[in-house]
Amino acid sequence: MSRPELQAPPEIYYGDTEAKKYTKNTRNQQIQADMTYRALELLNLPPDEPAFLLDIGCGSGLSGEILDEEGYLWAGVDIAPSMLEVALEREVEGDLFLQDIGQGFGFRPGSFDGAISISVLQWLLNAETSHPTSSPPHRLNRFFTTLHSALRNPSRAVFQFYPSSDDQIQLITSIAQKAGFGGGVVVDYPNSNKARKVFLCLYVGGGGGQQQQIPQGLDGDVVEDGKVRFEKRRARDLRKDKNGKRKSQKVIDRDWILRKKELYRKRGKESVPRDSKFTGRKRKPVF
Amino acid sequence: MVRLLTHNLLACHVKGCTSNNFPLQFQNVQIELREADFNADFLKNFLPKLEWKALVDSAKDLGDTSLPLEQPEMLDDEFLKNLHHVLLEIHVEEGSMTCPNCKHSYPISNGIPNMLLAEHEIG
Numbered sequence: 001m002s003r004p005e006l007q008a009p010p011e012i013y014y015g016d017t018e019a020k021k022y023t024k025n026t027r028n029q030q031i032q033a034d035m036t037y038r039a040l041e042l043l044n045l046p047p048d049e050p051a052f053l054l055d056i057g058c059g060s061g062l063s064g065e066i067l068d069e070e071g072y073l074w075a076g077v078d079i080a081p082s083m084l085e086v087a088l089e090r091e092v093e094g095d096l097f098l099q100d101i102g103q104g105f106g107f108r109p110g111s112f113d114g115a116i117s118i119s120v121l122q123w124l125l126n127a128e129t130s131h132p133t134s135s136p137p138h139r140l141n142r143f144f145t146t147l148h149s150a151l152r153n154p155s156r157a158v159f160q161f162y163p164s165s166d167d168q169i170q171l172i173t174s175i176a177q178k179a180g181f182g183g184g185v186v187v188d189y190p191n192s193n194k195a196r197k198v199f200l201c202l203y204v205g206g207g208g209g210q211q212q213q214i215p216q217g218l219d220g221d222v223v224e225d226g227k228v229r230f231e232k233r234r235a236r237d238l239r240k241d242k243n244g245k246r247k248s249q250k251v252i253d254r255d256w257i258l259r260k261k262e263l264y265r266k267r268g269k270e271s272v273p274r275d276s277k278f279t280g281r282k283r284k285p286v287f
Numbered sequence: 288m289v290r291l292l293t294h295n296l297l298a299c300h301v302k303g304c305t306s307n308n309f310p311l312q313f314q315n316v317q318i319e320l321r322e323a324d325f326n327a328d329f330l331k332n333f334l335p336k337l338e339w340k341a342l343v344d345s346a347k348d349l350g351d352t353s354l355p356l357e358q359p360e361m362l363d364d365e366f367l368k369n370l371h372h373v374l375l376e377i378h379v380e381e382g383s384m385t386c387p388n389c390k391h392s393y394p395i396s397n398g399i400p401n402m403l404l405a406e407h408e409i410g
Contacts, residue, residue, distance in 0.1 A: 050329035073329060075293045077402070084399050093323075095293040099402035103409050106300030106402070108309065110336060133409040142410065146300065 003122070003164065010123045014059070014080035023060040023086050031231055032118060035197065036063040039116045039158040040070065042186065042201055042215055051113035054150070056101055056159070057120030059083040061092035067116075068093045075112075077101060102139030104146035111150050114157065121161035121200065125168055137175060144179035153205035157181070160199050169198070176202055188218040254280035289379040289400055291349070292333075295342050299386035300402075302410035307388040310341040313348045314392075316382035323375040330367055330374070334358075346373045 004013055014022065022028055045051050051072050058064050058076025060083045067074045074094040078084055084096050099105070102124055124143065125136050132138060151157060163169045169185055176183075181202040189195040201214060257280045264272045273279075299308035339358040346354055353369040384393045384400060391408070393400050 049332055050326055052329075052333065073292070075296075079403075081399075085397075088397060088399070095290055096399050097293075097402050098399050100404070103402075103404050104300050106298045106308075107296050108298055108338075111296040129406075131406050133406065150296075 003162070005123045005126060009126075009128050011080045014083050016082045016085075019060060019080065019082035019086050022083075023062065023090075028231065029062055032062040033066055035118050035160045036066045036116065038188065038197070038218075039063075039118065039160055039199065040066075042158045042199055043114045043116060043156050044215075045114055049113075052111075054107075054112045054115040054147075055094065056115055056117035056147075057123070058087065058094070058096065061087035061090050061094070061096075063116065063118050064092040064094050065090070077105075101143050102134070104142040105150050107146075107150035109149045110152045112155070113152055114155050115147065115151060116157070117159040117161075119160055119162065121159050121172060122163065122168075125171075137171065140172060140175045141179065144176045144181065148180045148204060151204045155204050156183070157202045157204070158199055159202070160197060163198055169200075172200065176200070180204070182206065184214050186215055186217045190217060190219070289384075289395055289398065290375055291342060291345055291377060292374040294345060294379075294384070295337055295374075297384075299389060299391060300410065301386065301389050301391045301404060301408045304386060304389040304391070308386050310338070310345055311384035311386055311393065313345065313379065314383045314385055316349065316395075317380045318349055319378045319380050319398075320376055321378055323371070325368070325371050327367055330370055331362065333374075334362075334370075342373070346377075349377055349379070351377065 007013055043053075053067060053072050053074040055064055055067065055074050055076040058074075058078050059080065061076065064074060064076055064087065075097065076087070076092075076094045077097040077099040078087075079098070079100050081098060084098060087096055101120070124139050127134050127136055133142075147157065161172075163172070173185060181204065183200070183202040186199040186201050188197040188199065199217075258275060261272050261275065261279075294310065294313075297309075297311060299311060301308075337358075343354050343356060346352070351373055354373055355366075359366055378398060379395055380398045382395050384395065385391070386393075391404075393402055395401070
């Protein structure tokens with residue numbers, strides 16, 4: 001199984017069963033909680049003011065519950081109706097919206113004191129249709145520009161996400177910068193394959209006397225206190241061979257070869273060999 | 288769970304709909320009252336962000352007229368209590384919100400407004 005975001009669009013992947021499964025899983029709850037606390041830490045809100053936050057991709061309200069506990073008021077948006085339904089059942093305090101973040105927000109300028117988003121941005125990196133407004137750069141651009149205006153000056157937005165390559169980080173940060181954000185990427189536990197977490201820390205404003213500094217990522221050895229540090233379904237991606245490449249799939253059988261050839265022909269690739277009775281046959285050992 | 292707190296921040300985000308797109312008008316609403324914790328500091332901090340006239344008008348639409356037409360200079364306890372009630376305790380459960388400019392209607396069901404746009408409306 002590959003990454004969730006490659007299997008189906010979020011509103012379909014997180015259908016009724018997956019939404020319940022995801023929310024009930026104590027492992028997920030623990031990870032989500034850890035990451036939410038870390039995101040709040042990076043958000044660095046003034047301690048004595050009750051802030052109004054935006055939870056982007058709030059899902060079933062796992063992170064929202066923590067915001068409730070910490071005494072923040074919040075509004076959450078998510079695209080998966082089933083997840084929001086679970087959030088309603090769990091009676092979180094925030095206001096929920098069914099919204100596609102790639103379509104942009106309609107919030108008035110300066111509405112929020114900060115924004116957090118746990119495990120969401122990677123979902124914006126796949127195009128679902130060929131319409132120009134559904135290309136990832138367009139959606140990211142729309143998302144970041146409308147988010148930038150919805151945030152108060154100065155404030156921060158912290159996104160935890162699972163990039164599958166450095167190019168993706170590059171794409172996201174460059175679009176965020178064009179939208180007017182400052183800041184950058186913070187990587188926690190960069191030397192651990194499993195516990196490694198990528199946070200995008202974005203700033204609105206913050207110029208003038210007090211320049212905002214990108215916080216340091218957590219480093220050193222992962223504290224072994226019996227807690228889970230990674231999502232299992234993500235860890236599957238990490239199976240690599242000793243050269244650091246992902247293990248390639250072996251040629252399986254004749255059907256597989258025929259299917260591949262058919263695919264290449266459909267794509268218009270030239271010089272695809274003809275199919276014959278010899279296709280996919282083993283050579284004799286005497287050859 | 289649309290409360291006036293977030294409703295007061297919400298404008299229409301349809302493509303090209305940039306003026307007169309606030310506040311969204313409530314239609315056919317069912318409301319529910321739920322008590323919430325009173326937090327005076329939060330209200331005081333939030334006050335500068337509010338569009339007062341829009342808030343009073345929308346509160347009137349929902350049948351609450353406890354707020355004064357002009358935003359008062361002095362914040363006394365009674366005013367804050369009323370503001371708390373209007374902002375945080377009135378939940379719109381069913382109905383819809385319509386943009387005064389482009390007439391796009393955002394349906395609310397189960398307390399969750401559907402903000403999804405059709406392909407041609409995306410900016």
